[in-house]
Amino acid sequence: MNTPQTNKLQNALLAWFGAHARVLPFRGVGDPYAVWVSEIMLQQTQVATVVPYYQRFMRRFPTVQKLAAARLDSVLKLWQGLGYYSRARNLHKAARVIVNEHDGIFPDTLDALVALPGIGRYTAGAIASIAFGRRVPVLDGNVMRVLCRLYRLDDNPKSPAAQKHLWQLAETLVPKNRPGDFNQSLMELGATVCTPKNPSCPQCPAQKLCLAYACNEQDVLPKMPKAARTPHYTVAVGLVFKDGKLLIDKRRPDGLLGGLWELPGGKKQTGETLKQAVAREIKEEIGIDVVVGQRLCIVKHAYSHFRITLHAYRCDYTAGTAKPIHCAAVKWIAPTDIAKYAFPAATLKIFTAAASLINCHLDCS
């Protein structure tokens, strides 16, 4: 049973959402496949970044059947630059499960949805409420912040006890009518009004109901734990040439950047030079000997849990047969074919930085 306060909140947010929601290509679509693709892309990623990726993806794979039939390489290529590549691998895997085990019909219950690869409680709640009108909650970072402020919750919101409480709270708030719109209104409020810094309380439809605002605590809630220091690694990689061809290798399918192509190389060990690191890593990873030449560029890149500085060297093949020892595949490619393969952002930065320095055309557009 709704309390009068809950009714007021639901009405205020639904009215505000109807009038102020951003127009986005995945809004109001209702197709569970489209909702799923957009929700996966939106994880850890800004809406403005997602929109062109979403549009390209839906043009290329408009149905779950098309996605299931695609090669993983094609999916990763389309995902290139969006990051968190396990999302793309899981989308592809889950599409095949839906086609093979659910006759291509998208499951509509929370239990069946969370059983699919890459779908957690949040994504299942989003699909079930937005696409199927089920009265189930969602709790992402935006919703968590809004609820902590509305109800003046000052525990660490990431703690298991707080998470349990927040999910229960989110559940009690979802209305029977328009549960999907209500969940989206909470997410939208967190993304556009109740922002992490300087929330726009004067524009907020829930201001009269907000305990944090009443106590002037909107800038101190939620009380997030301090972020741990991110480790940094120094990595040396080689642009290895043989008869004008460039050597690339494919990462193993699971783990960070799994299934993407990259330049051979790895972390510098204590006591070795960067050039020694490149030669050792290439020998260990691919099984060939190289002469390490000039350094072409230095590239910095940040991942979610660590940062790297990549030193890229021009190398020339001298002996051995390239084989995938610590990777999934190796290939000698024409540098003009780089655009045919999916590479991580850091490798693309190397291609861009090194293009004018090496004696060939590196087209990585």
Ligand code: SF4
């Ligand atoms: S009044 Fe301010 S702090 Fe409270 S929910 Fe609205 S934007 Fe957030």
